[in-house]
Structure formats: C-alpha cells, structure tokens
C-alpha cells in the first residue's frame with residue numbers, strides 16, 4: 001500500500017473515531033445534572049423565563065431531534081453558538097487553540113530533547129553515576145504531576161527570580177521572545193512528566209538494542225563505538241519509543257489542560273472547564289471534538305513516522 | 320613445574336594467526352566463569368582450521384575473544400600474533416572487519432533490520448578499503464538518515480559486485496532490499512559478502528550454517544571453499560558438527576570445557592584419534608539422517624563452570640582416567656607432526672600395561688610428594704606449565 005492510500009484510509013478511520021467521540025460527548029453533556037437555561041438565568045429566575053429560554057435553545061425537543069440537527073450542522077462545519085455569550089463556537093475554539101498548541105508542542109520538544117540524550121547515556125553507562133542521575137531526574141518527572149511542577153516553577157522563576165512572567169499568554173504574532181517567555185514554564189511543566197516516561201522507555205529500548213546480534217556485527221566490522229550506537233542502534237531503538245510516545249500523547253494533552261489553569265492561560269483547557277461550569281453544551285462539545293481531532297491527527301503522524309523508520313512494516317501493517 | 324614434553328618446533332611456515340594461551344572469563348554474581356582456559360593454536364595462510372566442540376565448550380567465545388568482541392569477558396593471552404606481529408587491543412580493532420573478519424551464526428539476527436544490505440556491505444568497503452569516501456561520523460550519519468548511500472558511489476558498486484560474487488542473483492536490486500526481504504541462505508551470503516568487503520586474509524566463521532537447512536548448508540560451505548581457493552583467505556570454522564569438519568577442514572582442534580583437547584590434521588584426527596574425548600566423539604557421530612545431539616553418546620556432563628576440577632576437565636567422564644589425571648594438563652605431541660594432545664596418557668613416563676596406564680617410578684614418587692594438598696582446595700584454574708592462577 002502506498003503512502004497516499006494509507007493516509008486516505010487513516011483519515012477515514014479518524015473521521016469515524018471523531019464521530020463516535022462527538023456522539024458520546026453529545027449525550028454525556030446532557031447527562032450532567034443542571035439545566036443550562038437555569039444556570040444561565042441564575043437560581044432565582046422565574047419559571048416562565050426559563051421555559052422560554054429552553055424553547056429558544058431547542059432543549060424542549062426530543063433528544064434525537066436535537067442530536068440529528070446538531071449532527072447536520074456539524075457536518076456543514078457549524079459548531080453552533082455558545083449559549084453563554086452567543087459567539088460562534090468555532091471562533092471561540094480557534095481563538096484559544098494557539099496557546100494550547102504552543103504549550104503542547106514546546107512541551108513535546110522539551111520532553112524529547114531531555115529524554116533521548118538522557119536515555120541513551122543512561123543505557124550506555126548503565127549502573128554508573130550518569131545512569132543514576134538520569135534515572136533520579138526521570139523519576140522526579142514521572143512522580144510529580146504537571147500542575148505541581150508548574151507551581152514550583154512559578155514560585156522559583158517568576159515569583160522569586162522574576163525571569164519570566166507568571167501569568168497569561170502572548171501570541172506568537174507579537175514576537176517570538178515574549179511568546180516563548182510566556183510558555184516556557186508551562187511547557188516544562190507538561191514536558192517533564194512526559195519526558196520522564198520517554199526517557200525510561202529510551203533507556204530500556206536502547207539497552208535491548210545494545211544486546212542485539214547486529215550490534216555485535218557492527219562492532220565486528222571495526223566501526224567506532226559512536227557509529228555503532230548512532231548508525232546501527234538508534235533507529236532500531238526508536239521504533240518502540242515512537243509507539244509509546246504516541247500512546248502517551250493523551251498524558252501530554254491532559255497535562256496541558258491542568259497547567260493552563262495554573263498559569264492563567266486562556267487556552268482550550270480553561271475554556272473547556274469554564275464551559276462545563278456554565279453548562280455551555282455547544283462549547284463543551286466543540287472543545288472535545290477539537291481535542292480528539294488533535295489527538296487523532298498526532299497519532300496518525302506518529303504512525304506514519306513509525307512506518308517510515310521500520311522497513312519491516314508496510315503502510316497499513318503486515319509484512 | 321609439571322612434567323612436560325615440549326612441543327616440537329613445527330615444520331610449517333609461520334602461521335597467519337597465532338594464539339598463545341588465551342584465557343577468557345566472565346564475572347558473574349556467583350564468581351568468575353572461565354569460558355576459555357589457556358588455549359593455543361595457529362592458523363596457516365590459505366588453510367581452513369576447524370574448532371569443534373559442543374555448545375558451551377567455549378569455541379564461540381574463543382572467536383569473539385580473539386577479535387576483542389567478548390562483551391563483558393576478561394580476555395588475557397600471552398600473545399595473539401597476526402602475520403607474526405603481536406596485536407594490541409587497539410590494533411586489533413583496526414584490523415577487525417578488514418584483515419580479519421567474522422561471519423556469525425544467525426544471519427537472521429546478525430544483520431541490521433533497518434539498513435539495506437547494500438549499505439551494510441558498503442560501509443565495510445568504505446572503512447577498510449580505499450574508495451576515497453568519508454567515513455567520519457557526520458558523513459556516515461548523513462548517509463544513513465538523510466541522503467542514503469549513492470548508487471554511483473564506489474563503495475556501493477563494490478557492494479553490488481560482492482553480492483554477485485557470493486552468488487546472489489539480481490545484485491543491483493537486492494542491494495536495495497532489507498534483510499527481512501531475503502531468505503535465510505541469502506542473508507548468510509550477505510554476511511559472507513560483508514565479511515569479504517574488507518579484503519580479509521582471515522575469516523572467522525562461527526557456526527555459519529547452523530541456522531540453515533541442509534541443502535543451503537552445503538551451498539554455503541561450498542561458498543566458503545571457493546573463497547579460500549579464489550582469494551586464498553584462511554578460514555577458522557567454528558562448528559559442533561563433525562561431519563562438516565570432515566568435509567571442509569584441513570586441520571581441526573577439538574575443544575572441551577574451554578580447552579583444546581586434541582589438534583591435528585583432519586585425516587589424522589579421524590583416522591587415529593588419540594584423546595579419549597575425541598575417540599568418544601567419533602564413536603558418536605550420528606548417521607546423516609539422525610538429528611540427535613552427538614554428545615549424548617558420552618556418559619556424564621561437562622564440569623560445573625563454577626567449580627572446575629583441577630587437572631583434566633574430562634576426568635569425570637573419561638574411561639581411561641588414572642592417577643595422573645588430577646594433575647594439571649599439558650600439551651603433548653602424539654604420532655606424526657602437527658598432532659597435539661592434551662592427555663596424560665601421552666606422557667613419556669606413562670606406559671600402557673595390559674590396557675592399564677602405569678606411571679613410571681621416578682615420576683610417581685615425585686607426584687606422591689605433591690599430593691599432600693587436599694583436592695578440593697585446588698579448584699584454581701591450572702595453566703600449562705603448572706602454575707595455578
């Protein structure tokens with residue numbers, strides 16, 4: 001199977017996944033106790049006003065009608081309007097997607113930059129001090145939740161040292177440096193736990209590879225140690241690492257949501273939490289769909305990457 | 320010092336590879352395991368030299384130790400000489416893959432699954448030949464991860480040529496394939512091409528046909544033969560298969576529990592086996608259609624590596640064992656030239672009387688004087704010449 005057909009197949013697959021997620025979310029938000037009309041109008045609003053608003057929002061119609069209508073709109077790219085402020089949901093989501101994407105991407109880069117070198121050093125120098133240091137650091141990363149790391153970073157680098165701003169977000173369009181200063185701490189906070197796991201994976205994967213017969217063959221060819229490691233070993237070691245990295249993307253995205261709250265960044269995560277509090281059904285649905293879309297898309301990328309570094313696998317699996 | 324009949328100066332010319340008193344041990348939680356225990360041999364130019372032994376006898380470790388590839392092993396040797404010159408560890412790593420190359424047992428796992436077979440051969444050409452292509456780490460990594468190896472580079476063309484030499488059809492196309500796309504026999508041919516790529520004068524082949532089926536085995540052995548005839552390379556063939564030895568080797572050494580028991584020309588070994596272990600082996604060569612492990616025919620098991628007996632390691636299984644056998648072993652010349660046997664029966668002072676070995680008076684009394692030490696305190700490894708480590 002060629003790359004094109006493979007991608008087409010996977011995109012269709014992704015569409016099905018997103019449809020299922022969207023449907024589950026549609027019914028799940030309606031199972032949350034609390035009437036949006038009542039929440040919107042406040043606890044002491046009179047019954048007539050609430051009834052009128054419910055009529056207006058279409059909440060009086062049977063659930064299946066609501067569902068089909070919503071689905072029809074969705075297919076046409078219409079995510080509906082916020083019941084809270086009447087803004088189109090899609091605009092609201094796109095408005096907050098940039099900080100979330102920035103933090104996730106930089107967090108991922110940081111995780112990889114830490115995990116790969118540390119994991120490789122750890123495996124080559126196993127049971128020596130380099131390995132113990134790297135292992136200790138990775139366990140710190142794994143065992144502390146991202147938001148907690150975020151709070152500690154905030155206290156040290158913003159509150160005490162004043163190196164970077166503590167709150168808020170500046171768009172990349174207003175300059176790379178201010179943008180970077182605002183997201184570096186949140187990115188570290190999400191990157192460390194993810195990188196910690198990735199480093200352990202790299203270490204064990206590389207250790208397996210070091211024991212492989214083909215590594216001995218490479219040494220028997222008279223190649224230098226570095227060449228044996230990076231030319232013959234690295235790509236083989238990356239194969240399982242990439243798989244795990246893809247599976248753990250959920251951990252990373254979950255981390256971003258919590259970290260946005262800590263750093264007061266108006267991102268997808270904070271919008272989602274605020275919308276749940278307001279029972280703002282259309283926004284909740286839209287946010288979850290977007291997040292699952294990002295997750296599916298990134299996994300597709302991981303799969304393509306995986307296939308391209310492992311010649312034993314053809315696109316679409318199978319030998 | 321123990322009694323010793325010095326090995327006579329060989330009439331052969333200087334060997335290509337000479338190994339003197341090679342010892343390899345592996346540290347483990349339970350103490351050191353001695354895998355190779357003071358072996359010496361030489362390999363002549365253009366010769367196929369067999370090292371035969373059961374699994375665990377230390378024959379593979381011997382090969383890896385010579386090349387400096389015994390991963391955690393502690394390797395010591397009085398000398399490892401190549402073309403008459405002693406090689407330091409560093410010099411050995413320069414020669415490795417070029418002048419001396421190696422073919423491994425399992426071609427399925429010994430080739431890198433994520434590199435084309437062409438590149439796996441071409442990189443050897445670049446490192447050991449003179450094709451004027453950079454072998455710096457950056458150039459190599461660029462080739463690996465960015466550009467690939469150019470089809471028009473000399474190293475690649477040489478790789479294609481070598482694939483042709485070892486009998487792979489359609490070599491241009493095959494060079495671009497990955498190991499999993501080739502059959503087992505073809506993979507082993509690729510291993511051979513890879514071993515040839517550095518223009519070696521010596522190839523060490525560790526069980527090169529064990530992982531292959533019988534028809535392919537014959538082809539691969541033939542291939543090795545032709546290499547010797549065409550390029551004059553010497554081959555050290557490590558195997559557990561006496562039938563293979565008989566068909567291919569000029570000389571052969573029989574290895575048991577880390578020691579070379581008997582070294583002789585192949586005809587001599589098969590016609591006049593002298594060491595009791597060799598005799599046992601030859602009695603147990605199975606018929607062609609018999610797949611049994613040939614070693615089961617000798618009663619008993621190999622000595623516990625953590626608790627090796629002093630003296631002859633074959634003592635517990637040997638029918639002919641007698642009083643001298645707990646003494647450190649030495650090399651003796653047996654009948655004819657080039658025939659060395661490590662067995663006390665060959666000692667000058669030992670006579671066979673009525674089928675029973677008899678130790679001559681003088682030696683016997685001297686031995687009595689040294690026998691005061693209880694045996695179980697003497698588990699140390701014993702070297703030829705009698706010094707205990």
Ligand code: SF4
Pocket residue numbers: 594595596631632633634635637638639640641643644661662663664
């Ligand atoms: S030295 Fe003794 S035990 Fe060893 S093979 Fe010879 S006779 Fe047998």
